[in-house]
Amino acid sequence: MYTVPNLPYDYDQLGAAISGDIMRLHHDKHHQAYVDKLNAAVDAAPALRERPLESLLTDLTSLPESVRMAVRNHGGGHYNHSLFWQWMSPNGGGEPTGELAAQIVARYGSFQGFVDEFTTKSLSVFGSGWAWLQPNMDILTTANQDTPLMQGLDAPLLGLDVWEHAYYLDYKNKRDDYVKAWWDVVNWDMVQERFSAK
Numbered sequence: 681m682y683t684v685p686n687l688p689y690d691y692d693q694l695g696a697a698i699s700g701d702i703m704r705l706h707h708d709k710h711h712q713a714y715v716d717k718l719n720a721a722v723d724a725a726p727a728l729r730e731r732p733l734e735s736l737l738t739d740l741t742s743l744p745e746s747v748r749m750a751v752r753n754h755g756g757g758h759y760n761h762s763l764f765w766q767w768m769s770p771n772g773g774g775e776p777t778g779e780l781a782a783q784i785v786a787r788y789g790s791f792q793g794f795v796d797e798f799t800t801k802s803l804s805v806f807g808s809g810w811a812w813l814q815p816n817m818d819i820l821t822t823a824n825q826d827t828p829l830m831q832g833l834d835a836p837l838l839g840l841d842v843w844e845h846a847y848y849l850d851y852k853n854k855r856d857d858y859v860k861a862w863w864d865v866v867n868w869d870m871v872q873e874r875f876s877a878k
């Protein structure tokens with residue numbers, strides 16, 4: 681059975697950027713719903729339980745058509761959100777260091793250049809979706825709960841949820857204010873770990 685992982689911090693600890701009310705709703709209700717529907721999908725196709733979630737998402741066309749869309753949406757939702765909670769920290773913000781910082785600067789001219797480009801792409805997502813930093817330093821966006829894995833790409837180093845459910849309670853329609861505040865809680869230690877492990 682898939683389960684929602686506990687937050688690595690308290691609901692209220694990202695408060696200046698993301699309120700406890702949003703975190704409770706987003707983690708306890710939205711993520712739980714993805715997990716429940718993913719479990720229902722694999723109950724309907726039990727052979728899928730033999731494979732790790734990453735394997736399912738990387739090769740959606742190998743799945744029975746009857747559950748493919750459910751795994752795409754809800755498996756993607758579970759995968760993305762399980763990472764998203766870790767990509768934020770009450771001690772977050774600041775800038776990456778070392779080789780990661782060097783590669784960001786090599787590609788985007790400066791850390792601020794990267795922030796600006798990632799922000800622009802995040803704001804360009806029409807409707808619901810995500811923005812990603814990839815190990816090759818590309819910045820991508822996906823719709824809905826799609827992940828880069830589904831496009832045959834590497835697992836992302838960093839991702840930002842720009843669904844309205846991620847910010848509307850605090851920011852109403854002001855996605856730009858949400859993205860701006862989010863940089864203050866980005867857990868660069870986690871990004872660094874994923875970069876080093878790639």
Ligand code: MN3
Pocket residue numbers: 706710761841843845846
């Ligand atoms: Mn979300």
